[in-house]
Amino acid sequence: MNRTGLSQREAADRLARYGPNALPEQPPEPLWRRFLRQFRSPLIYILLFALLVELALWLYEGRQGTPFEALAILTILLFNAGLGVWQERRAENALARLRALAAPQVWVLREGVLTRISSQQLVPGDLVRLEAGERIPADGLLVEGQGLMVDESVLTGESLPVDKGPGEEVLAGTLALRGTGWIELTRTGSHSAMGRLAQMLGSIRMEKTPLERRLDVFGHQVARWVGLLALALLLGILLVEGPAHFSKAFLFTVALAVAAVPEGLPAVLTLALALGVERMAGRKAVVRRLSAVEALGSVTVIATDKTGTLTQNQMEVRATDLPDLLRGHRAMALASDAEPGSPVGDPLELALLEHLRKAGMDVQALRQAHPRLSSRPFDSAWKYMRVTVKEADQAVSYLKGAPEVLLARCQLEPHERALWQEKIEAYARQGHRLLAFAWGPGEGEDRLTWLGLALLWDPPRPEVPEAIRRAQAAGIRVLMITGDHPATALAVAQQVGIPGQRVLTGEDIEGHTPEELQQALREVNVFARVSPEHKLHLVNLLKAQGEIVAMTGDGINDAPALKRADVGVAMGQRGSDVSREVADLVLLDDNFATIVNAVEEGRNIYENIRSFIRFLFSTNVALVLLVAGGVIGAALLGLRDATGALLVPLTAVQLLWINIIADGPPALALSLDRHPEVMRRPPYDPRQPLLDRFSLTFILGTGVVKAGLGLALLALLPLYQLAPVAVRSALFLYESLAQLLFAQPSRLTTSRPSGNPILLLILLASAGLQILTVTLEPLRAALGLTSLPWPAWGLVGAALLLSWAFAMLFVAWLRRHNSVQARAHPLR
Ligand code: ADP
Ligand code: MG
Numbered sequence: 039m040n041r042t043g044l045s046q047r048e049a050a051d052r053l054a055r056y057g058p059n060a061l062p063e064q065p066p067e068p069l070w071r072r073f074l075r076q077f078r079s080p081l082i083y084i085l086l087f088a089l090l091v092e093l094a095l096w097l098y099e100g101r102q103g104t105p106f107e108a109l110a111i112l113t114i115l116l117f118n119a120g121l122g123v124w125q126e127r128r129a130e131n132a133l134a135r136l137r138a139l140a141a142p143q144v145w146v147l148r149e150g151v152l153t154r155i156s157s158q159q160l161v162p163g164d165l166v167r168l169e170a171g172e173r174i175p176a177d178g179l180l181v182e183g184q185g186l187m188v189d190e191s192v193l194t195g196e197s198l199p200v201d202k203g204p205g206e207e208v209l210a211g212t213l214a215l216r217g218t219g220w221i222e223l224t225r226t227g228s229h230s231a232m233g234r235l236a237q238m239l240g241s242i243r244m245e246k247t248p249l250e251r252r253l254d255v256f257g258h259q260v261a262r263w264v265g266l267l268a269l270a271l272l273l274g275i276l277l278v279e280g281p282a283h284f285s286k287a288f289l290f291t292v293a294l295a296v297a298a299v300p301e302g303l304p305a306v307l308t309l310a311l312a313l314g315v316e317r318m319a320g321r322k323a324v325v326r327r328l329s330a331v332e333a334l335g336s337v338t339v340i341a342t343d344k345t346g347t348l349t350q351n352q353m354e355v356r357a358t359d360l361p362d363l364l365r366g367h368r369a370m371a372l373a374s375d376a377e378p379g380s381p382v383g384d385p386l387e388l389a390l391l392e393h394l395r396k397a398g399m400d401v402q403a404l405r406q407a408h409p410r411l412s413s414r415p416f417d418s419a420w421k422y423m424r425v426t427v428k429e430a431d432q433a434v435s436y437l438k439g440a441p442e443v444l445l446a447r448c449q450l451e452p453h454e455r456a457l458w459q460e461k462i463e464a465y466a467r468q469g470h471r472l473l474a475f476a477w478g479p480g481e482g483e484d485r486l487t488w489l490g491l492a493l494l495w496d497p498p499r500p501e502v503p504e505a506i507r508r509a510q511a512a513g514i515r516v517l518m519i520t521g522d523h524p525a526t527a528l529a530v531a532q533q534v535g536i537p538g539q540r541v542l543t544g545e546d547i548e549g550h551t552p553e554e555l556q557q558a559l560r561e562v563n564v565f566a567r568v569s570p571e572h573k574l575h576l577v578n579l580l581k582a583q584g585e586i587v588a589m590t591g592d593g594i595n596d597a598p599a600l601k602r603a604d605v606g607v608a609m610g611q612r613g614s615d616v617s618r619e620v621a622d623l624v625l626l627d628d629n630f631a632t633i634v635n636a637v638e639e640g641r642n643i644y645e646n647i648r649s650f651i652r653f654l655f656s657t658n659v660a661l662v663l664l665v666a667g668g669v670i671g672a673a674l675l676g677l678r679d680a681t682g683a684l685l686v687p688l689t690a691v692q693l694l695w696i697n698i699i700a701d702g703p704p705a706l707a708l709s710l711d712r713h714p715e716v717m718r719r720p721p722y723d724p725r726q727p728l729l730d731r732f733s734l735t736f737i738l739g740t741g742v743v744k745a746g747l748g749l750a751l752l753a754l755l756p757l758y759q760l761a762p763v764a765v766r767s768a769l770f771l772y773e774s775l776a777q778l779l780f781a782q783p784s785r786l787t788t789s790r791p792s793g794n795p796i797l798l799l800i801l802l803a804s805a806g807l808q809i810l811t812v813t814l815e816p817l818r819a820a821l822g823l824t825s826l827p828w829p830a831w832g833l834v835g836a837a838l839l840l841s842w843a844f845a846m847l848f849v850a851w852l853r854r855h856n857s858v859q860a861r862a863h864p865l866r
Contacts, residue, residue, distance in 0.1 A: 043147030043165040052161035059160040059176050059226040061233060072126065076119035079301075085115060088292045088690065095285050107289075110691040110820045118301065118698050125305045125706075129312035136315065139324050140624055142615055144175050145382050147220075152380055160226055167382050168208075168219045170415065171594050171614025176210045176226040183219030184375065185413045188212050193231055213616060215594065216415040218375050218383075249332050249647070249728065250307060261299055267662070268295040271669065275684060278673055283683040289690045297661045297693035300654040302702045307647060310709035314643035322626040323636035324610070330622035333604045334588070334640030336724045337514060339580055340633055341573075341589045341603075344520035344527060345471070346612055347630045348534055349496040351385045355393035356470065359461065360490035369436040369475035369489055370394055371401045373425045375415070378402050384416075385612075386473070389494055412481060418521045418593055419569045426481050433480050440523065440567070441474040441491060448476050448488040458488065465493050466525030469533065503535045505631035512637065513720035517563050519573055519589075524566035531564045544568040547575060555579055570595035577602045586721065588633060590625075591617050607633060641716035645789050650708040652733050653784040657701050657777050659741025661693055664748045664773065671752070677762075685762055687752055689822050692770050695811075700774045700804055704781045707797035713789045732852050736787045743844050744776050747837045758829045767812050767823040768830040774808045775834075776841045783845040787852050 044052070067075075077086065092108040142157045145167040152167065157175035160166065166175060168186070180186065180202050187199045190212045199215050202208055208221055209231035227233060268291040275287040315325045325331060345351055360366030370390050376383035378391050378401045394401055408427040416423035422439020437444060441462045445455065465472055475489040506516050516536055520527050524541040531538070541564045550558065559579055565572070570593060577599050580587045589603035592613030597620045600606030608621035609628040618624055625632045668687030671677075677685040688696075729737070748769055755765040778801050785791050811817045812826055826834070 041147070042150040044161070044163050045149050049148055049159075049161055049164065052163065053159065056161055056229075057227050058158045059230075060158045061228055069123070072123050073119055076122040077115070082115065082118075084292050085111060085296055085694075088289055089115070091285060091289065104819075106820050106822065107689070107691055110822075111694065113820070114691070114694045114698055118702075121302075121702055122305050125309040129308050132312040132316040136319050136324055139319055139626065140326060140610075140618070142173065142175065142618075144172070145169075152382060160223060162223050162226055164223045166221050166223060167380075168214050168221055169382065170214055170216050170218065171592075171616065172214050173615040173619075174208050174210055174212050174214060174221070176223045176232070177230040178208055178221035178223040178225075180204050180206050180208055181220050181222050183217060184410065185217035185415055186214060186219040187216040189215050213594075216417075217413075248329055248724075250304075250311075252728065253303065253307065257299070257303070264295050264298040264662070267298070267666075268292070271666065274673075275669070279684055283681070286683050290686050292690065294662065294665050294693060297665075297697045298658050300651075300658055300701075301698060302705055303651065303654055306650055306654075306702075306705045306709060309706065310643060310646055310650070313709065314639055314646075318636050318639045319626075321635045321639065322610075322629070322632045323639070324624045324626060325622065325636075326618075326624060327622045330605050331640050331643055332724070333586060333622070334637050335644040336586045336722045337588045337605060337637055337640075338721050339515045339517060339585045339587050340509060340630075340637075341517040341519050341576065341580070341587060342607075342630050342633070343590045343592065344518050344522060344530055345496060346385075346592070346609065346628050347590055347625075348502050348518065348530060349498050351496060351612065351628070353385050353389035353471065353494045353496045355389055355492055356495045357493045358393075358491065359465075359493070360475070362489060365477060366475055366489045367394060367397065367399055368404070369438060369477055370492065371399060371404050372408060372410075372427055373423055373436040373438040373475070375423075386471070386494065390473075390492065393492070414483070417595075419571075419595065421521065421567075424481075424483055435478050435481055435483070435486075437476045437478075437483065437486065438473055440521075441472050442523070442567075444474040444476045444486070445488065447484050448486045450488055454488075458491075461491070462523070463525055465491065466523040467529055469526060469529030470494060471496050471526055472523055498530060498534050499629060499631070501629070501631045503533075505634040506535045508717055509634050509637070512634075512641075512717040514634075514637065515563070515585075517565065517576075519565045519568055519576065521568060522566055524564075527564050527566040536563050538563045540564070541566050544572045547572045552579075556583065559583065570599060573599040574602060586724065588623075588637075590633070591621075593617065638717050641719075641722065642711075642713050644722055645713045645716055645791075646709045646711050648728065648733060648788060649711065649785040649791075650705040651729065652736050652787060653708060653781055654701060654705055655737045656740045656744070656780055656784065657697060659737055660744035660748070660773065660777070661688075661696065663741060663745035664688070665693070667745060667749050668752055671749070679762055687748070687769055688766065688773070691821055692766070692823075695821060696770070696774050696777065700777055700808065703800045703804060704778065704797065707794065707800045708781065708785060710796055711785055711791040711794050713791045715790050730788065732787055732856050736784065736848070736852060739848055740780050740783070740845065743841060743848075744773065744780075747776070747841055748773055751833060751837055754833060755830060758827070758833075760827065760830060761824075763822070763824045764826060764830060767818075768826055768834050770821070770823060771808060771812050771826070772834045772837050774811075775805060775838055778804055778808070779838065779842050780845055783849040786849050788856060 089108055089111045093105060096105040096108060143154050144157045145152050145154055147165040160176050181204060183202060183204055186202045188202050188208060189199045191197045192211050193209055211232045272287055272291040311328055311331055315331060318325055342348060371394055374387045374390060376387035376391055391401060408429055411426045411428060411433055413426065414424040421443045422437055424435050424437045426433050426435045445458060462472060470493040473492045476486040477489060478486040509516050518527060518531050518536055524543055528541050540562045542558055542562045544567045556579060573596060577587055577589055586604045588605040588607055589599055590607040591600045592609050594614045594616045597616050600608065600617055601620045605623055606621040607623045607625060608617040610624045610626040611628045623636060665687055672685045679685055751769055751772055755768055781797065781801055811821055812823050818824060
């Protein structure tokens with residue numbers, strides 16, 4: 039095999055010629071089409087209809103003056119659509135960056151150096167190193183291979199794996215189940231077998247999260263009720279007024295309906311999720327399914343691997359206990375898939391090779407002198423591997439694996455066996471990761487000769503103990519599930535702060551009745567010598583106990599457990615492509631602490647969603663009550679405008695303005711909040727409604743107060759001889775400014791976020807804009823407002839002060855009750 043690969047220049051040339059190793063992307067949707075799509079909503083249809091009615095009336099009445107109302111509705115519609123497009127773009131860009139992060143990486147030989155690149159950069163002629171668990175990135179020929187077995191079921195539907203020897207073709211998208219090899223690529227991108235496959239594997243799934251679906255349902259309900267209310271109001275006005283003022287009444291009820299529905303919510307929600315997911319990616323946790331974000335906020339158990347997740351996976355041979363050193367070293371060199379001098383491979387095997395190098399052994403030469411005849415690859419299901427080689431014209435086998443497993447396959451005197459058993463226990467209790475070696479004639483795997491042990495040291499990651507403490511403070515249990523020896527597992531558990539003295543092994547799991555297991559699961563935090571099936575079993579048991587489980591896994595056989603878990607977590611660096619494909623979350627740094635960070639982000643997003651929902655709904659409640667109350671009052675008192683139509687508190691355009699232009703930007707800014715205290719609380723119960731008692735109280739309370747004070751203004755202002763337009767202007771100013779005052783309280787109801795300067799800026803800018811609406815002539819004209827005399831400013835100011843005082847007291851009261859409740863239900 040040519041051992042240099044392509045030159046960087048040649049690779050770049052070919053990349054330009056053949057294109058990236060990816061399927062052609064869908065051309066992006068043109069801007070105008072996106073923009074138009076924003077109008078596809080029943081509410082907007084109603085508004086468009088209203089706009090048409092307005093324009094028709096204006097034309098019909100002889101085109102007098104400028105049609106301000108129609109223009110204002112149009113502006114609001116355009117603003118809304120523009121905001122929608124912008125939010126969509128931001129959300130999509132965020133997801134596109136995620137997709138790039140989640141793209142598979144491969145080892146390729148270029149200019150004689152093994153480098154790790156994104157599989158999209160591959161070109162025909164590249165030499166790619168293949169490891170068990172990887173998807174084959176492009177079509178190619180196997181130039182060198184050791185026991186390579188490929189699952190081609192994605193292409194052929196044939197589920198039995200196929201053996202591949204040198205010279206045979208391997209196809210893009212198929213899966214290397216076992217063994218290793220080198221392939222020389224022949225076809226990439228859409229010319230490869232992948233191109234013939236309809237769906238690209240490993241894409242990020244975009245679907246509605248449970249929360250979004252719940253909100254959709256809720257939104258429809260609100261819309262229905264509001265529709266009914268508007269209809270009733272319209273009929274009522276018609277009954278009282280007769281058809282003379284139909285067009286005005288119609289327009290007004292439409293606006294009320296629109297004002298009562300939080301239009302901004304879906305867009306703000308999508309953006310909040312997308313930005314949150316991007317922030318998670320910044321902290322090395324890539325979400326592959328948006329709904330995992332919510333599940334993350336609710337996780338009650340994190341079941342994690344030990345090796346590489348809690349520990350550094352940077353192994354080092356601390357010592358060996360090999361009575362027959364020569365044979366022992368031979369086993370170490372031959373029963374291994376790692377290549378000397380290469381960074382690719384199992385860190386454990388690399389550590390062994392490094393040890394041999396230091397001992398002065400030429401592994402390459404030894405392997406050449408003893409060619410491999412057959413092998414059984416390592417699998418965590420059986421926990422050892424065998425390599426049969428030619429030695430002095432005879433076939434002999436070398437095995438390496440978990441000590442108890444190999445000990446059971448060896449022939450030893452009883453006292454020697456007991457001695458080794460004691461040694462194994464003692465070494466493992468010190469926290470060593472142990473490997474045993476054995477050998478025997480032929481291809482036998484039984485009645486072997488015991489060779490001894492290697493003691494490896496895999497230090498815990500320094501940030502893990504703190505991460506475990508944070509998880510525990512957040513009401514999350516951390517379980518260690520490992521294939522390693524029970525004593526090693528326990529020693530590491532103690533080093534990182536996982537409590538408990540008991541270990542449950544895979545054998546125990548098989549031996550116990552379901553009831554016993556359920557009981558044991560409540561106390562035991564460390565599980566050792568487990569196989570992937572046991573993992574699946576454990577997930578099922580935990581879920582049956584009502585836990586929300588995040589589970590890590592790296593092997594091909596871990597896929598079922600990852601799928602079953604509420605949040606399946608795969609490793610971005612080591613681990614199989616299959617595990618990444620089924621996972622909800624991929625850790626770019628393979629680090630346990632990253633899971634805890636992702637949980638924190640998940641909870642943070644959830645908290646933000648709650649605060650902007652409170653903020654938006656508070657306006658909707660206030661507007662509906664205000665308008666309904668005002669119209670009823672006007673009808674009772676016989677208040678009419680110059681044309682004789684019933685006086686309504688706010689016009690269609692004004693309602694829309696408050697709901698969309700005044701409310702939208704602060705709601706967006708609320709989604710940027712950070713809540714340090716989320717990690718000092720129990721997980722969110724997914725069965726609980728999104729809006730707890732306090733949030734509902736907040737929405738209703740603030741809504742009622744804003745409507746009440748508005749109605750009071752409506753009653754008081756005419757006493758100062760103000761014209762109806764001026765009264766309305768004062769009311770508009772009050773409602774839009776009061777809403778801004780409630781942004782701060784809405785974020786404090788259930789949490790204590792850190793400062794949010796952007797929110798502050800947006801609130802100030804919005805307040806300025808609102809003041810301009812009654813002071814700047816063009817805006818005044820568009821919104822049907824007029825300048826305010828001093829008494830009106832005074833009254834509005836007083837009402838604002840009252841609202842503010844109320845908001846502060848109300849929130850303080852809510853928080854007190856909230857913390858009393860929290861104390862009554864402490865962490866589990
Ligand atoms: P974990 O990675 O959680 O320790 P594994 O199932 O990968 O669990 O490994 C189980 C045991 O198998 C290890 O404790 C070790 O003794 C042995 N083992 C691990 N990797 C290899 C390998 N490449 N070859 C032989 N034995 C191995
Ligand atoms: Mg492992």
